[in-house]
Amino acid sequence: MARAADGRDVIVASNLSRTFRRADRQMVTALDDVTFGIDRGQFVCLVGPSGCGKSTLLKLIAGLMLPSSGALEVEGESVTQPGPERGMVFQQDSVFPWLRVIDNVEYGLKCRGVGRAERRKSAEFYLERVGLSHVARAWPRELSGGMLKRVAVATVFANGANVLLLDEPFGAVDYVTKRNLHDVLLALWTEAGSTERRTVVFVTHDVDEALILADRILVMHSGRIVDDLAVTAPRPRTTDGLMEPTMVRHKHVLLAHLGLENLQGDAKAPTGGEGTEP
C-alpha cells in the first residue's frame, strides 16, 4: 500500500516480517511483509490500533529487535544493532534516575568519548531549548512526567541522531502537557532548516496528534501498512487548522481505520487501495 522505496530514502524496508512465539507456543505475526521507504527530513507518523505492529516496526528500525525475514536499511546500511544515529524516545520513562538531568542529556555523547566541555555545551543548549535549564542539576525524581519527556527529547537531539524514533512518547501525559511537548518537538525539528532536518518516525494512536505533527501518515493494521496519507497542510498547525476540509477528511479516514466510525461523505474506504497520495 505504501509507495516503494526510491533513491532519496533514509529508511528502506523490503518485505519486512517479524514473528513471535507466544508463551502458549503459538506463532504470532506482528509484522507481515511490509515494504516502504521514508524520505530524508520527513516527519512520519505510524498510526494504528494497539497490537497492529507499529511498535515492533519502530524497534526493528532502532535495532533493538531483528527481523524474522526481509531487509531493513537505514542510510544504506543494514540494521543489525542499535546505534547513536538512530535515537529513540520511549513510551515509558527512560531517563536514568541515578544521573542528574544534565548528565542524562550528556550520556550518549560521553559514551562516545566527546570531550567534557563540548558535551556540556551541547547538553546546556538542548536543555535550554526544551525549557529545562533551571533543573539541569536536579535529580529526575524531582521532575514531573512532562519534564522527563522533555529531558528524553533533549537527550536524543543532543546525541545528534539523524533518525528520531518516538514510540508513543507522549501517551501518558495530560492534554496540555502533550500540546506543549508537540511545540517543543516541532521547534527543535524545524529549526534545522528543511535541508538538514532529521527524519522522524513517530508512533501514536492519537489521530489529532498525527495530523498536527506529520508530513505523512502510515496507517497500520494487523501487521501491514494499509494506508499512506500525505498531510500537506502548512505549519505551524493549529487546532483551527484541524477543522480545514482536507484535515477533516484525513481524520475521517484515520478514524475509520481505527474502527471508530463508518466512512461517510467524500472520505475514502480504508481498504479501497488508492490511498490519498499526492
Added chain:
Amino acid sequence: MKWLIAQFRRRLVSILMLLAMAGIWQILSTIYTAEAVPGEPMVPGWQIVFSRTLLSLSDYWQGGLGVPSVAEGAPQSYLAALLSILDHSVDTIVRLYVGLLIGGLVGSLLGMAVSWSPWTRRIVDLPVQLLRTLPLLAMVPMFQLWFGIDFVGKIAFVGYGVGVIFFAGVVNAVKNVPQIYIDNARTLGASRLQIYRTVVMPAIFPEMRGTILLSLGIGWAAVLGAEYLGAQSGLGYVIIYSEQFAYLDRMFVVALIFVFYASISYAIFDRLSRRLLQWTPQAGRVVAHG
C-alpha cells in the same frame, strides 16, 4: 552544644533501651549465680567485666612497645590489656576487610558474568551455584589444609563466604534491572561494558544494599570461624583460648567488642550508601510520621 542536646533528645528512647538491656544483664548476674568453673560466673556482672576481666585481657598481650607481657613475668595491667585488644582487633579486622573486598569483587564480577553473554553464563552459572550450596562452616578445616593457617587461608575463607553471597545478590539484582534503561543506553550508543558500568551497576545498588549488609554479618562470622581453628592471633583466637579455661567473662567482653566494631562498620556503610542513593525516590523515606 545545642546540637548535642538535640541528638540526645532524638535518641533518648534508644539510649534508655540500651541502659535497660545493661540493667537486665546486671539483674540476671545477681539472680543466676551459677559458675562454669569455680570463680567463673555464667553471667558475669558489669563490676567483674570492667575490672577483673578487662585486666585479664593483658594475658593475650604478646609483648613489645616497652610493655612486657604476662608470659614474661610482668603483672597484668590495663595498658597491656588495651594493647592486646587493639593488637588482636587489628589482625581480625584486616583479615575481615581484605576478605570482604576480594570476595565482594570476585563475587560481583562472576555475578555479572552470568548476564554478560550466553557463553559466560554457561561457564559461570552452574559451577558457582554448586559452590554456593557448600555449608560455610563445614569448609573451615578444608580451607586450613588447602591454604594454610596463616593470612592467606583466612582471607580465602572470608572471601569465599562473602563472595557466594555477592554472587547470588548480583545475579538476582541484575535480573530486576528494567529493560527500558538498557534499551535506552543501547540506542544512545553505549557499548556493553559501558552499559554495565553506567546502567547495571548503579541500577542494582539499591537492591545490593541488603546483600552488602548481610555479607558484613557473614564476614564477621567467617573470620571468627577461621580464627577458631588454628590462629595465633585475632579476636576469634582470644575467644577460643578463653573457652579452654571457661573464662566466660572474657568471651563476653570480646563479644561486646564485636558489637562495637560491627556498629561502626554499619554506620559507615549507612552514611556511604545514603550518599550514593541520593537519587532514589525512597531517599530518607519514613513510612508514617508519628
